[in-house]
Amino acid sequence: xxxxxxxxxxxxxxxxxxxxxxxxxxxxxxxxxxxxxxxxxxxxxxxxxxxxxxxxxxxxxxxxxxxxxxxxxxxxxxxxxxxxxxxxxxxxxxxxxxxx
Numbered sequence: 001x002x003x004x005x006x007x008x009x010x011x012x013x014x015x016x017x018x019x020x021x022x023x024x025x026x027x028x029x030x031x032x033x034x035x036x037x038x039x040x041x042x043x044x045x046x047x048x049x050x051x052x053x054x055x056x057x058x059x060x061x062x063x064x065x066x067x068x069x070x071x072x073x074x075x076x077x078x079x080x081x082x083x084x085x086x087x088x089x090x091x092x093x094x095x096x097x098x099x100x
Contacts, residue, residue: 002093003044009069010053011039017061027056047095066090 014021021039025032030049037043045053054062070086078086 004041005069006050007038007041009065012068013057013061013065014039016064017058019057019061024053024056028052047091051091 013019014024021035022032024030025035028035028049030045030053034043034045035053038045054065057065066086069090
């Protein structure tokens with residue numbers, strides 16, 4: 001997983017769930033222009049902002065986002081430990097990809 005994959009999956013979730021960018025922006029304290037630029041691939045966002053964005057997604061959208069990014073199927077079937085492991089893996093991979 002890399003930042004482009006994270007961006008593409010997020011764009012799909014925003015479209016599929018008809019999410020409002022202004023609402024996501026307000027919930028995450030990310031300026032709406034920065035969020036638009038991130039989704040268009042013109043700008044990156046920090047890991048902390050990406051995590052805020054992930055947290056701001058509606059639960060169903062967040063579960064699908066994580067499931068799609070990691071090809072794990074139905075995330076609801078996973079234990080809490082497995083979910084934590086996936087989250088740590090996501091963060092680790094994003095941090096590693098940003099070092100390039």
